[in-house]
Amino acid sequence: MSPAQRTVRAALAATAVVAMVGTLPQPIAAADPVPPNASDALKRYNELSTQAEKLNEEHLRAQEDLKVKQGELDRANGDLALANEAIKVLQRDVDMLTEASFEGARFNQLSALLVSDSQQDFLNRTSALGVLAGSNAEAIGKLGEAVAQAEDAQERATTATNDATKLVDDIAKRKTALDEQVGEAREQYRSLSASEKAALNDSGDLGKITVPAGTAGKALEFALAQRGKPYVFGSNGPDSWDCSSLMQAAYRSAGVSIPRTTYGQATIGRSVSRSEVKAGDLIIYYSSQSHVSMAIDGIRAVHASTEGVPVKIQDIDSIGPISVIRRVEG
Structure with missing residues (x-):
């Protein structure tokens, strides 16, 4: 094996270790406009x-x-x-x-x-x-x-x-x-005030929500079950998530493999319009396509948002400017 190949394999091993032990920086992401x-x-x-x-x-x-x-x-x-x-x-x-x-x-x-x-x-x-x-x-x-x-x-x-x-x-x-x-x-x-931190930490609606049958419903059921869990930067669960890892795990629980990143998730399935949104659709935000949520219905979505904010439900349009909406199946 050449020195360059050994360098590549060492980098891959280091990446795997980082993922397992959680040594990446602590939770930061932003989806919610203030x-x-x-x-x-x-x-x-x-x-x-x-x-x-x-x-x-x-x-x-x-x-x-x-x-x-x-x-x-x-x-x-x-x-x-x-x-x-x-x-x-x-x-x-x-x-x-x-x-x-x-x-x-x-x-x-x-x-x-x-x-x-x-x-x-x-x-x-x-x-x-x-x-x-x-x-x-x-x-x-x-x-x-x-x-x-x-x-x-x-x-x-x-x-x-x-x-x-x-x-x-x-x-x-x-x-x-x-x-x-x-x-x-x-x-x-x-530097935020105690009241601002408390508002960010609000878990929102934790009530029971009926999901549709099928793959999208199973994925949504998984995502909803994560409400209240913390956002952790780069986390893959099961005790904490970042936005794209939550979507990936949700669909994996329904037997469907999707990419790990928001960029990859923005290309799967088929595109649907805002008026067509239904349960299980992935909503990708910002021109950079750097955040994702999962639709509950045509109004609400569940997502992992930012530091100090647990996985929660919010209005779809309040999360941020929508870039693209993808239907994974159907």
């Missing part, structure tokens, strides 16, 4: 949180891109190993056939005629020589194909390694920017 009469501190906090959530989703997307590149690298290395093995076998066949051509007579009818005892023997020898020559030509052709496949696999492996190495550097830079943004937003949160 009320008109909000304090300057709360307005500033909302701005900082919105920026932090965008960086969070970009960081997650870069990690997913790295996994894709690692998969490409693994496939290319696998193809390269198979091609190299084929080259060994075919080279042996070519060597054996070439050696046979020199041990016997040269591949021409004159040599066959000179050593033949009869006309039939001549025909037999000619036929055998023809088969041997054809086999040798075929083996050489296959060897050439195997070499070309090996060269292609090597080129793909090199490209994937270079791309993944660049992504490792990109992830490190994004993580640094993310940490700085989170730190600034968390500092701003500490």
Whole structure:
């Protein structure tokens, strides 16, 4: 394994460890526009949180891109190993056939005629020589194909390694920017008044809500069951969530796999208009597509919002400017 490939694998391992032990910065994201009469501190906090959530989703997307590149690298290395093995076998066949051509007579009818005892023997020898020559030509052709496949696999492996190495550097830079943004937003949160913090921490409607049958209903039932749990930056549950991990887990509980990031979730299923919204639809917010909620009906949605705000129900349009609405199934 090359040093670059070891760097890529080490980065993937570090990413997995971060996900398991929860060492990423603490909860920051922003989905809720502040009320008109909000304090300057709360307005500033909302701005900082919105920026932090965008960086969070970009960081997650870069990690997913790295996994894709690692998969490409693994496939290319696998193809390269198979091609190299084929080259060994075919080279042996070519060597054996070439050696046979020199041990016997040269591949021409004159040599066959000179050593033949009869006309039939001549025909037999000619036929055998023809088969041997054809086999040798075929083996050489296959060897050439195997070499070309090996060269292609090597080129793909090199490209994937270079791309993944660049992504490792990109992830490190994004993580640094993310940490700085989170730190600034968390500092701003500490400056909020007790009443503002209490308002943010309100869990809202925790009452029973009837969900429709089917996949969307099962996903919605899961999301609603998470109400009151905290938002934790980069969390994948089950005790805390960020916005996109909650949506992913909800649909996973219904037997449907969807992407981890809001960017990926903004491309699945089919697009529906605001007037068509129904239970289970994913509502992606902001021009940056950095926040997501799940529709309960045409008015309300459930989502993981921001630091100090538990998973809760809010009016769809109060969460933020809508970018796109996706129906996962149906």
